[in-house]
Amino acid sequence: MCDQHVSSAAMVGGDPRPLAGVTVVDLTRVLAGPYCTLILANLGARVIKVERPPLGDDARLIGPFVGGKSLYFAALNYGKESIALELRRDEDRAIFESLLGAADVLVENFRPGVLERLGYGWPTLRARWPRLVHAAVSGFGQSGPLRERPAFDMVAQAMGGILSLTGYPDQPPARVGVSIGDIAAGLFLAVGIASALLKRRDTGTGTMIDVAMLDCQLAMLENALTNHLVTGVVPGRLGTRHPNIAPFQAFATGDDRMIVVCAGHPEHFAKLCRTIGRPELLEDPRFASPDLRRQHADALERELEAVLRSRPAAEWLARFEAAGVPCGPVNSVADAVRSPQVAARHMVVEMPDPAIGRLFVAGNPIKLADVPDPLDHRAPPELDADRAAILEWLRGRSGDGRSR
Amino acid sequence: MCDQHVSSAAMVGGDPRPLAGVTVVDLTRVLAGPYCTLILANLGARVIKVERPPLGDDARLIGPFVGGKSLYFAALNYGKESIALELRRDEDRAIFESLLGAADVLVENFRPGVLERLGYGWPTLRARWPRLVHAAVSGFGQSGPLRERPAFDMVAQAMGGILSLTGYPDQPPARVGVSIGDIAAGLFLAVGIASALLKRRDTGTGTMIDVAMLDCQLAMLENALTNHLVTGVVPGRLGTRHPNIAPFQAFATGDDRMIVVCAGHPEHFAKLCRTIGRPELLEDPRFASPDLRRQHADALERELEAVLRSRPAAEWLARFEAAGVPCGPVNSVADAVRSPQVAARHMVVEMPDPAIGRLFVAGNPIKLADVPDPLDHRAPPELDADRAAILEWLRGRSGDGRSR
Numbered sequence: 001m002c003d004q005h006v007s008s009a010a011m012v013g014g015d016p017r018p019l020a021g022v023t024v025v026d027l028t029r030v031l032a033g034p035y036c037t038l039i040l041a042n043l044g045a046r047v048i049k050v051e052r053p054p055l056g057d058d059a060r061l062i063g064p065f066v067g068g069k070s071l072y073f074a075a076l077n078y079g080k081e082s083i084a085l086e087l088r089r090d091e092d093r094a095i096f097e098s099l100l101g102a103a104d105v106l107v108e109n110f111r112p113g114v115l116e117r118l119g120y121g122w123p124t125l126r127a128r129w130p131r132l133v134h135a136a137v138s139g140f141g142q143s144g145p146l147r148e149r150p151a152f153d154m155v156a157q158a159m160g161g162i163l164s165l166t167g168y169p170d171q172p173p174a175r176v177g178v179s180i181g182d183i184a185a186g187l188f189l190a191v192g193i194a195s196a197l198l199k200r201r202d203t204g205t206g207t208m209i210d211v212a213m214l215d216c217q218l219a220m221l222e223n224a225l226t227n228h229l230v231t232g233v234v235p236g237r238l239g240t241r242h243p244n245i246a247p248f249q250a251f252a253t254g255d256d257r258m259i260v261v262c263a264g265h266p267e268h269f270a271k272l273c274r275t276i277g278r279p280e281l282l283e284d285p286r287f288a289s290p291d292l293r294r295q296h297a298d299a300l301e302r303e304l305e306a307v308l309r310s311r312p313a314a315e316w317l318a319r320f321e322a323a324g325v326p327c328g329p330v331n332s333v334a335d336a337v338r339s340p341q342v343a344a345r346h347m348v349v350e351m352p353d354p355a356i357g358r359l360f361v362a363g364n365p366i367k368l369a370d371v372p373d374p375l376d377h378r379a380p381p382e383l384d385a386d387r388a389a390i391l392e393w394l395r396g397r398s399g400d401g402r403s404r
Numbered sequence: 405m406c407d408q409h410v411s412s413a414a415m416v417g418g419d420p421r422p423l424a425g426v427t428v429v430d431l432t433r434v435l436a437g438p439y440c441t442l443i444l445a446n447l448g449a450r451v452i453k454v455e456r457p458p459l460g461d462d463a464r465l466i467g468p469f470v471g472g473k474s475l476y477f478a479a480l481n482y483g484k485e486s487i488a489l490e491l492r493r494d495e496d497r498a499i500f501e502s503l504l505g506a507a508d509v510l511v512e513n514f515r516p517g518v519l520e521r522l523g524y525g526w527p528t529l530r531a532r533w534p535r536l537v538h539a540a541v542s543g544f545g546q547s548g549p550l551r552e553r554p555a556f557d558m559v560a561q562a563m564g565g566i567l568s569l570t571g572y573p574d575q576p577p578a579r580v581g582v583s584i585g586d587i588a589a590g591l592f593l594a595v596g597i598a599s600a601l602l603k604r605r606d607t608g609t610g611t612m613i614d615v616a617m618l619d620c621q622l623a624m625l626e627n628a629l630t631n632h633l634v635t636g637v638v639p640g641r642l643g644t645r646h647p648n649i650a651p652f653q654a655f656a657t658g659d660d661r662m663i664v665v666c667a668g669h670p671e672h673f674a675k676l677c678r679t680i681g682r683p684e685l686l687e688d689p690r691f692a693s694p695d696l697r698r699q700h701a702d703a704l705e706r707e708l709e710a711v712l713r714s715r716p717a718a719e720w721l722a723r724f725e726a727a728g729v730p731c732g733p734v735n736s737v738a739d740a741v742r743s744p745q746v747a748a749r750h751m752v753v754e755m756p757d758p759a760i761g762r763l764f765v766a767g768n769p770i771k772l773a774d775v776p777d778p779l780d781h782r783a784p785p786e787l788d789a790d791r792a793a794i795l796e797w798l799r800g801r802s803g804d805g806r807s808r
Contacts, residue, residue, distance in 0.1 A: 018603035075630035144748030152666035155732040161740035165581025177569025187591040194598035199422035208773040215769035226479035229764035262556035328559040336565035344548030360633035365619035369612040
């Protein structure tokens with residue numbers, strides 16, 4: 001398994017994944033960068049984590065731990081290789097530079113300025129390795145007054161406005177339950193990298209990609225940004241409701257499970273009212289159009305929830321499914337990962353890990369024709385686990401310099 | 405401006421964006437698909453919306469409206485072209501097929517089975533237009549027991565588990581304040597499309613990409629999925645706190661503004677305690693390590709908030725910034741869009757719109773070297789606005805069949 005990606009020429013020919021043959025040198029730590037390179041690895045890229053000794057990626061220190069190994073790290077770094085390099089030491093810099101010469105992409109999430117001080121700023125990279133794509137992700141980006149400020153997920157969520165939109169109107173704002181500040185940045189960076197590699201096929205030259213967590217939060221505000229700047233209205237928190245559509249929210253039921261019902265479309269609303277035995281709601285002047293239903297969302301919620309509380313969640317879901325009313329259970333993570341649909345889609349992947357035992361990770365959500373899914377993956381690497389193989393690969397490169 | 409993308413040969417030579425020269429036929433409606441193709445358009449792709457007459461993209465019917473035009477539609481569809489085609493009419497099918505012959509990518513978000521019934525299932529597409537990349541986004545994907553079920557954003561958020569993680573422990577779950585079910589799917593699809601176009605450069609053939617909203621929710625659970633399946637613990641809601649790191653949350657202050665402080669790193673925690681005049685917290689046995697701070701996050705919050713409530717938010721932010729403690733304001737959307745950093749990064753773009761007047765949209769978060777930002781964009785198209793130009797372009801294609 002150790003050599004899975006190392007004999008790259010042989011692999012690429014047989015690997016149907018779209019990024020097979022792409023080599024990524026990955027200096028990133030914790031989340032946004034590793035999330036990006038995990039996506040690339042799942043699409044077939046060879047990802048070589050370059051970690052700083054003696055501790056490596058900070059995520060290795062974040063619990064919980066099983067068998068001494070961080071599950072946080074494991075979830076984000078399966079399918080990658082690791083080499084420990086101290087970029088302030090000449091010997092390790094020489095190895096790093098060989099890697100850059102062999103690679104297609106360098107991904108880093110240093111604060112702006114740090115890579116320059118190590119001697120690998122974009123002007124240097126461009127001059128020495130013109131085919132390299134330099135992909136940088138940071139809190140605030142490479143420009144602007146806050147560029148050198150440290151940022152973490154919660155800073156991006158807070159400053160970008162998404163926190164102010166999440167939670168209940170009479171409660172303080174709530175964090176999005178996953179680190180969407182980092183995750184969104186990792187996704188946008190992955191789009192940029194694949195696009196830059198495509199362009200390189202025409203131009204022969206790489207580029208620099210500069211993605212900021214804060215920018216990505218703005219790009220996810222959907223129509224809230226446009227609405228505010230055109231109409232002046234400042235959007236707030238709505239619990240589980242959608243700002244523009246009703247009914248489109250979670251409801252309590254007759255047991256302790258909540259369900260969501262998305263019946264914004266007139267046809268769905270009609271089916272909903274009939275299915276719950278309240279067809280007269282269709283004649284109610286408060287609910288006579290999509291816009292009126294949105295305006296009277298409070299009253300509509302009271303009317304609907306009064307009925308929905310009369311029976312258990314599972315019964316309503318079965319009835320709504322039969323009637324074609326879009327709906328679903330509010331799942332815990334435990335419910336979600338055990339759903340038959342998730343199993344059918346291979347979205348939970350098990351792999352053996354020497355320290356953890358049975359490791360489970362999220363699968364690849366980009367399903368492609370003629371690409372087996374799930375594929376076998378390497379377990380998350382121990383720090384520096386692939387040094388010998390990587391050095392041997394670098395020595396064996398016969399100066400052909402060809403890369404995709 | 406109308407012809408901006410139409411004289412494509414001339415444009416591509418001068419357009420430095422990585423997807424310049426790529427033509428996307430876009431059958432999608434509302435959010436996940438249009439969000440994906442907006443990203444592609446911002447990277448230089450020509451996106452031709454094929455809308456169903458007489459109403460077109462359902463997003464055109466979602467308010468608020470200014471000058472009779474939907475802001476919801478506008479936020480997602482600037483920079484694209486529109487042609488209205490009824491795919492049940494022979495004449496329009498002929499135009500659609502000419503578009504497929506000229507295009508690189510077909511993006512659609514029909515429920516699985518609908519495109520087949522129109523006569524354009526993947527086996528047909530593959531046989532007739534082997535270079536075409538067929539990109540499909542749906543609620544549950546093209547396989548599995550729920551494949552034909554309708555899904556909307558809230559169904560994906562609920563079934564994927566993210567809703568159960570968002571909000572306060574003593575309150576019902578809250579919706580993520582933006583439509584992350586759709587947005588995440590649009591992002592993963594964009595990664596898949598760019599990667600498939602890269603692979604096509606080697607193989608000469610397209611592929612089919614199958615992205616499900618539910619799958620993408622699982623892929624965003626971060627370590628929650630791994631933690632649960634390895635340790636059995638079911639994660640819950642934590643308000644603004646991070647599940648693994650403390651202090652890393654929002655705090656009330658002396659005025660009505662909240663701030664976030666992300667001081668998980670020991671160095672940041674030390675700076676925080678000194679800056680608020682509570683250095684003795686560093687000696688407190690409850691807070692003596694990152695793991696202890698996480699275990700005693702309730703007590704830590706009480707200790708910190710008691711001090712933070714003594715002064716206004718702006719004063720704390722200034723002090724923390726000076727001391728190097730990662731922090732930020734909890735911004736409303738109004739605050740966020742007016743931040744100097746957002747302005748410096750061109751993340752709010754203004755364009756004239758004939759109906760709306762001054763239209764503001766989120767900018768492109770994928771900043772690239774040598775690509776001017778922001779670029780001029782076409783206003784969001786009226787339904788069928790580009791029919792004549794598109795038909796002329798199709799007539800003028802001289803059978804060279806070349807595409808990227």
